[in-house]
Amino acid sequence: MVSSFLCLTLLFISLSTADGFKMYKLTHCDFNSTELKDIKYVLSYYYNKIKFSTFDSDVGKFVGYTEYGVKNAEYWNSGAYLTQIKAQKETYCLQNVRFWYNNILSKSAKPYVRLHSTTPPSSQHPAMLVCSVYDFYPKYIKVSWLRDGQEVTSDVTSTEEMADGDWYYQTHSHLEYTPRSGEKISCKVEHASLEKPLITDWDPSSDSSMPKSERSKLAIGASGLILGLILSLAGFIYYRRKARGRILVPTN
Incomplete structure (x- = not known):
């Protein structure tokens, strides 16, 4: 039933300077099964809330979004850092995804x-x-x-x-x-x-949620039926008692 992509996110603040400018990186894993082929690892770099470079395991390399980001992407793509980041899909995502499936996503509650x-x-x-x-x-x-x-x-x-x-x-x-x-x-x-x-x-x-007006009509109808039965029974008893008290006079 868990068919849509789920996201496991870990946020790191890597640098914070005294004048308030910050650089940080955000990593997350998108997945829909515990198979490595169904997992995507994404690493994004931000400076002062602006994303300047991202690695996507489906793309296989860094992509820059600003002039500074393009230069960094070119540098990272040409060195050992790219190999290290590519390995994160298995070493970081796969282990966490398996933990989620075994300890969280497998749990359920019946409706x-x-x-x-x-x-x-x-x-x-x-x-x-x-x-x-x-x-x-x-x-x-x-x-x-x-x-x-x-x-x-x-x-x-x-x-x-x-x-x-x-x-x-x-x-x-x-x-x-x-x-x-x-x-x-x-x-x-x-x-x-x-x-x-x-x-x-x-x-x-x-059904206990019948509209109040309908419940009132039903209650009135039931009360009327019960009252009618009581009156009929009372009339029948009265008739029998009167019948016992009659004197039969023979006729010639």
């Missing part, structure tokens, strides 16, 4: 899914479901909707993965729809921490 309904923002559809996914790591995740087993591609909006500030992430996907009798709607989550996709089916009876 927690909550599926609930809410009021749709528009009148295009009368209903909307929200699939909220919490506490997962690493960041990259795929959330999709299934309707009777088929993936839904329209009327779906999703947020970006949002950092919680504690290494975990959350994201939310919204589905606007028109209900159909007997249908099955599910939220499908795919993540590096899961051996197989996590599918959560929508159960209207377990």
